[in-house]
Amino acid sequence: MKIVVDRFISDDETTISHITVDGRFVCFGLEDEYRVTKLVNETRIPAGTYKVKLRTDGKHNEQYKVLFPDIHRGMLHIQNVPGFEYILIHCGNTQADTSGCLLVGTSAVTDKHNMSIGASRPAYKRLYPIVVDAAAKDTLEIQLIDNDR
Numbered sequence: 001m002k003i004v005v006d007r008f009i010s011d012d013e014t015t016i017s018h019i020t021v022d023g024r025f026v027c028f029g030l031e032d033e034y035r036v037t038k039l040v041n042e043t044r045i046p047a048g049t050y051k052v053k054l055r056t057d058g059k060h061n062e063q064y065k066v067l068f069p070d071i072h073r074g075m076l077h078i079q080n081v082p083g084f085e086y087i088l089i090h091c092g093n094t095q096a097d098t099s100g101c102l103l104v105g106t107s108a109v110t111d112k113h114n115m116s117i118g119a120s121r122p123a124y125k126r127l128y129p130i131v132v133d134a135a136a137k138d139t140l141e142i143q144l145i146d147n148d149r
Contacts, residue, residue, distance in 0.1 A: 005144045
């Protein structure tokens, strides 16, 4: 199974993308901005393809057990991102809600210098059940494509 994150617009703080699973649109994504040289908590994931596994420890995992008790089995953890640790797919609406992670939402505001996503929890509840089994079986990949630059 494959998640594709197609980045289509960015500014000096935020990147917005379309997220599909096996070719089907599921939601929008939001990340930090592109940087040639990584700045901690201020740089998006480098373009490429990575494995996604479940992370069953950490504060996000504990919070999501409470927020999503019917579906949560572990955080979607993007593996082996060069120069990054603990990169997750999670809820949030603006660049201030991410520290290099991928946020999801059902809507997107793409006005330059005022970009955000909306309805993050419903988007997470839409995406997570589609991909969680593949992540648990180590058969989930994520591809991030830069079409915004």
